[in-house]
Amino acid sequence: MALQQSDRETAQPAADSPGGYAAQATASVVWTVAQKWVLRITGFVTIAILARLLSPADFGVVALASSLLPLLQLLADLGFSTYLLQVPEATTRRLSTFFWYSMASGVVLAGGLVLIAPLLGMLFATPAVTPVIQGLAPVALLITLGAVPTTLLRRNLRFRSLAVQATIAGAAGQAVAVVLALLGFGVWALVWQTLIVQIVSTALAWIASRWLPSFEFSRQEFGTMVRFGAKVIGIELVALARSWAENAIVVSALGVSGLGYLNIAQRLIQIAQDLTSAALVPVSLVVFAQIRSASDRLRAGYLRAQSVSYVVVGAIMLCLAVGSPVLIPMLFGSQWHESVAPAQLLAVAGILTIGASLDQGLFYGVGRPGTWFVYAIAVEILTVAVTAAVVHWGLGAMALGFVFVAAAATVARWPLVARELDARWWTVSMPIVKTSIPIAVAAVVGFAAVAITRPLPGPVSLLLAGLAMAAFYLPLLRLTARDTSAELIGLGQRALRRILPRAPKAAL
Structure with missing residues (x-):
C-alpha cells in the first residue's frame, strides 16, 4: 500500500538484528556484483550475435544517439535520488515532490528531444541519427518514472530485487x-x-517497491533537494567535462589512433572497476547514511569496508598490471600492443584510487556533497593539467601522470575523511598501507612469472603467474592485515549463507 501520511517514513532495515546493516550490506554488494557479471557476460554474447547481423553503421548511429541519454538522466534526476538516499526520513511528501518533478522533467526532456532531433542530426552530420534519437526519446520519460521506486529499493538495501530486475x-x-x-x-x-x-x-x-505517490508537491522540499542535488550533478558534469577535455588533448597531440590505444587500456580497467569497486558506491551511501549519527559505528564500518576493498580490488588490479602484456594481445589482438604499458600504469592508479568509491559514498551519506564537489573539481583540474603537460611524451607518460594524480588525490582525501570520521589521518591511511607490502611483493613475483612463462600459451602463462602471486599475496596478507583476512572470510561465508539456499540435512 502507498504511504498516506506525509510524516511516515519508508521501511528501514533493522540495524541490530541478525539481518542488520552489515549482513544486508554484504549481500547487497554481492548481488550488485553478480548482476554486473551476468549482464556483462550475456551482453557480450548478444553483441557478438548482433555484430554478425547488423552493420557497423547501425551500431555507430545508436551509440551516437545513446550518448545523449546520460546527460538527460542527470538533468531529470538533478541529484534528488542521492538526496533521498541519505536523508534521515524519506517521507511521502519528499518522495512525491521528487516524483512529480521527475515526471514533468521527463515529459519535457522527451518532447524536447523529439523536437531538436533534426537539429542534432545536422550537428552530427548524420541524418540517419534523427529518427533514432526520436525513437529513444521515450527512454528519458521511462527513466524518470522509475526514479522514485528504484531509490526506495536502494534505500532499503533491496539490491537483490534490483539485481533480479x-x-x-x-x-x-x-x-x-x-x-x-x-x-x-x-x-x-x-x-x-x-x-x-x-x-x-x-x-x-514499481511492482517491487509497492509505492504510490500522493498529490503533494512541497516547494520547500524541492528547494532543499535542488541545493543538495546541484552539488551532486555538478560533480558528474565536471567529470564529463574532464573526459571531453582529456580526449581533445590526446587527439590533438597523438591523433585518433592514440585515443584508440588509450581507450582500450582504460576499458580494461573500467570493466574491472565496474565489476568490483563500482558496486560499493550505491550500497555504502545508504549504509553510511543510516549509521552516521553513531560516530563509532561509522568510523569502524568505514575502515572495515576500506580494508576489504583494498584487499579484494587491489588483487584484481594487481593481476591486470602484471597480466596486461599477455591479456591485451589475447583479448584484442597483437595490433594493440601500445595499449599494454598504459593499461599497466592505469592499473597501478586503480589500486591507489580504490578508496575513492567508498569516500564518495561517505560524503554523500553524511550529507556533505559540497566537500566532495570541491575535492572533485580540484582533482579534475589537476588531471587535465598533468595530461596537457605530459601527453607529448606519449601514452606511457600520460598514464604515469595518472598515477601521480591518483597518489596526490588519495593523500588529499585522508584529512578530509578523517575530519568526517573524527579520526587521525594516519588511521584513515591504514587500509592501503597494510596491503601495500603484499601487493608490491606479489607484483615482483608476478612479473617474474610472466617473463619466465612467456613461451607458453597465454592462458597458461596467466594462470601460472596468478598462482605464483597468490602463493605470496595471501600469506603476507595474513601477516600485515590479519583482521581483514578474517573479516573477508567471514563476510564471504555470511553472504553465501544469505544468498544460497541452505542444503538439506542428510537423513540419518
Missing part, C-alpha cells in the same frame, strides 16, 4: 534485439533493445 530486463531486451535483427529491422533492433530494457526495469521497480 536488471537481469530480467536485460534478458528481455537482448531477446527482442536478436529477434528483430533476424527479421531485418536493422538499427531499430538496438533501439527497441534499449526501450524494452527500460520498460521492463521500470515496471518491475
Whole structure:
C-alpha cells in the first residue's frame, strides 16, 4: 500500500538484528556484483550475435544517439535520488515532490528531444541519427518514472530485487534485439533493445517497491533537494567535462589512433572497476547514511569496508598490471600492443584510487556533497593539467601522470575523511598501507612469472603467474592485515549463507 501520511517514513532495515546493516550490506554488494557479471557476460554474447547481423553503421548511429541519454538522466534526476538516499526520513511528501518533478522533467526532456532531433542530426552530420534519437526519446520519460521506486529499493538495501530486475530486463531486451535483427529491422533492433530494457526495469521497480505517490508537491522540499542535488550533478558534469577535455588533448597531440590505444587500456580497467569497486558506491551511501549519527559505528564500518576493498580490488588490479602484456594481445589482438604499458600504469592508479568509491559514498551519506564537489573539481583540474603537460611524451607518460594524480588525490582525501570520521589521518591511511607490502611483493613475483612463462600459451602463462602471486599475496596478507583476512572470510561465508539456499540435512 502507498504511504498516506506525509510524516511516515519508508521501511528501514533493522540495524541490530541478525539481518542488520552489515549482513544486508554484504549481500547487497554481492548481488550488485553478480548482476554486473551476468549482464556483462550475456551482453557480450548478444553483441557478438548482433555484430554478425547488423552493420557497423547501425551500431555507430545508436551509440551516437545513446550518448545523449546520460546527460538527460542527470538533468531529470538533478541529484534528488542521492538526496533521498541519505536523508534521515524519506517521507511521502519528499518522495512525491521528487516524483512529480521527475515526471514533468521527463515529459519535457522527451518532447524536447523529439523536437531538436533534426537539429542534432545536422550537428552530427548524420541524418540517419534523427529518427533514432526520436525513437529513444521515450527512454528519458521511462527513466524518470522509475526514479522514485528504484531509490526506495536502494534505500532499503533491496539490491537483490534490483539485481533480479536488471537481469530480467536485460534478458528481455537482448531477446527482442536478436529477434528483430533476424527479421531485418536493422538499427531499430538496438533501439527497441534499449526501450524494452527500460520498460521492463521500470515496471518491475514499481511492482517491487509497492509505492504510490500522493498529490503533494512541497516547494520547500524541492528547494532543499535542488541545493543538495546541484552539488551532486555538478560533480558528474565536471567529470564529463574532464573526459571531453582529456580526449581533445590526446587527439590533438597523438591523433585518433592514440585515443584508440588509450581507450582500450582504460576499458580494461573500467570493466574491472565496474565489476568490483563500482558496486560499493550505491550500497555504502545508504549504509553510511543510516549509521552516521553513531560516530563509532561509522568510523569502524568505514575502515572495515576500506580494508576489504583494498584487499579484494587491489588483487584484481594487481593481476591486470602484471597480466596486461599477455591479456591485451589475447583479448584484442597483437595490433594493440601500445595499449599494454598504459593499461599497466592505469592499473597501478586503480589500486591507489580504490578508496575513492567508498569516500564518495561517505560524503554523500553524511550529507556533505559540497566537500566532495570541491575535492572533485580540484582533482579534475589537476588531471587535465598533468595530461596537457605530459601527453607529448606519449601514452606511457600520460598514464604515469595518472598515477601521480591518483597518489596526490588519495593523500588529499585522508584529512578530509578523517575530519568526517573524527579520526587521525594516519588511521584513515591504514587500509592501503597494510596491503601495500603484499601487493608490491606479489607484483615482483608476478612479473617474474610472466617473463619466465612467456613461451607458453597465454592462458597458461596467466594462470601460472596468478598462482605464483597468490602463493605470496595471501600469506603476507595474513601477516600485515590479519583482521581483514578474517573479516573477508567471514563476510564471504555470511553472504553465501544469505544468498544460497541452505542444503538439506542428510537423513540419518
